Amino acid sequence: MDNLPARPTYAPIITDAPGLNWVGPGDAWTRAWGVTAQQPYTSPVLPAPVLPAPALSAAGTFGPAGGSGVPPMPSTPPPLVPQAAVAVLPLAGRAQAAAAQAGPTAADIALVRRSLGVLESVADRATAHFYAVLFLRHPELRALFPAAMDLQRDRLFRALLAAGQAADNPAALTEYLDRLARGHRKYGVLNEHYGPVGEALLTALERYCGRYWDPETELAWRRIYRAVSEVMMASAEADARVAPAxxxxxxxxxxxxxxxxxxxxxxxxxxxxxxxxxxxxxxxxxxxxxxxxxxxxxxxxxxxxxxxxxxxxxxxxxxxxxxxxxxxxxxxxxGPASGTMHVDLDGDAPLLLIGGGTGIAPLIAMVEAVAEHGRARTVEVFYGARREQELYAREELEALARRHPWLAVRTAVSEGRPEGAGFSGSLPAVVDRYGPWDEYEAFVSGPPAMIRRTVAVLREEGVQGARIHHDLADPA
CATH class of the missing domain: 2.40.30.10 (Translation factors)
Incomplete structure (x- = not known):
């Protein structure tokens, strides 16, 4: 693409969209996004959060100042997936809001986790009920969601589980919620949406928690999601000052x-x-x-x-x-960029980049970044596909290898006979054949099954978990 004319990065080029595209001057979607096709981004004035931020205890947990803190979690919390959709704190009535002002306690967290355990077996029905209540009471909010809701339902429950399980780890929870809030801005989520969404959530929880739902559990949910919504509103407002949605x-x-x-x-x-x-x-x-x-x-x-x-x-x-x-x-x-799979360009460790199919894309970007940084280091690339013709990026990788002597590229196909110097076999098996890799910083990208098998191979080769990078939520 080097022959494309360069344009100043600050000058919008989109002045009119094709007729079949909903993006265009004055259309409903563009108005909903808050940025017109011809107008550069300017920071909007958002309404300030209406509730005070939750206090942190002396132990660094959410709760009353000077409180006793929260006991450690009995097990590792589930991965925090920033793309998951989460329904957040309801704005309760005056009496309930006053009771929720103090912030969640250790007992609150225990009650929330108990109710989440009850919900796990009926997650599909509970989340379907939540959306039914939400859209019945507030049909205008349906426009924030995709037409097909199956994936959204699954993400909702995972996010609820993650927030409830990580409630006593404020650093991890705040980092997660910050990314979640920034990602949610592209949907058009506003502060005033948190109340109706949360009330629908409480209605669904009450219906499906059965005998495990009582006034104490309801108050616990209000307190925890009050804290969650405060963090998300503050994060979204801060992000709006520096970046478009x-x-x-x-x-x-x-x-x-x-x-x-x-x-x-x-x-x-x-x-x-x-x-x-x-x-x-x-x-x-x-x-x-x-x-x-x-x-x-x-x-x-x-x-x-x-x-x-x-x-x-x-x-x-x-x-x-x-x-x-x-x-x-x-x-x-x-939407905004995300993910932790990026290279420390100032590091000295050799790099092992393993990509299957289109998972090779971010690895090519990493090679380019290393080359542009100007600091030569050993980089080994393994690129695999099922069939030879599916290795669509091989010529590009080989051209990079010819320009940079520190780069080695190996290809593998799991079906049929490879051409040239390529290898036959699954990508994890070929990587295993070339080990050990214990001195390398490894990056793995591709189909989930391939990532899981490759991570297992690298661990068997002695590569420490902290040196294995990928963006799959749960490789185990």
């Missing part, structure tokens, strides 16, 4: 390759901040409010271009729209 991105090129893969290049209307290896969330015109994760395949560029690798998968709404129905001139929407 989302970025509009014009498609400048679509390179369709073998194996149902397309390389899609975008130019955002404003600078899009991310680190090589992180992922973005993306929304296409055909499926409003349906967001999917894609990793940029280039390090951040001065010309503002962002390149994504997308494979069309069966029943993949967004992926099929991107591969088969997206063309130059279309306008997409990006």
């Amino acid at each position: 989302s970025w509009q991105a014009e498609v400048v090129a679509v390179d369709r390759r073998a194996g149902e893969v397309a390389v899609v290049t975008l130019r955002t209307d404003q600078r899009y901040p991310y680190l090589a290896g992180q992922y973005t969330t993306l929304e296409v015109p055909l499926w409003p409010r349906v967001w999917r994760h894609y990793s940029p395949a280039t390090a951040p560029r001065a010309d503002g271009l962002v390149t994504l690798h997308v494979k069309a998968v069966p029943a993949g709404w967004v992926s099929n729209a991107l591969v088969h129905r997206t063309n130059p001139g279309d306008v997409l929407r990006l």
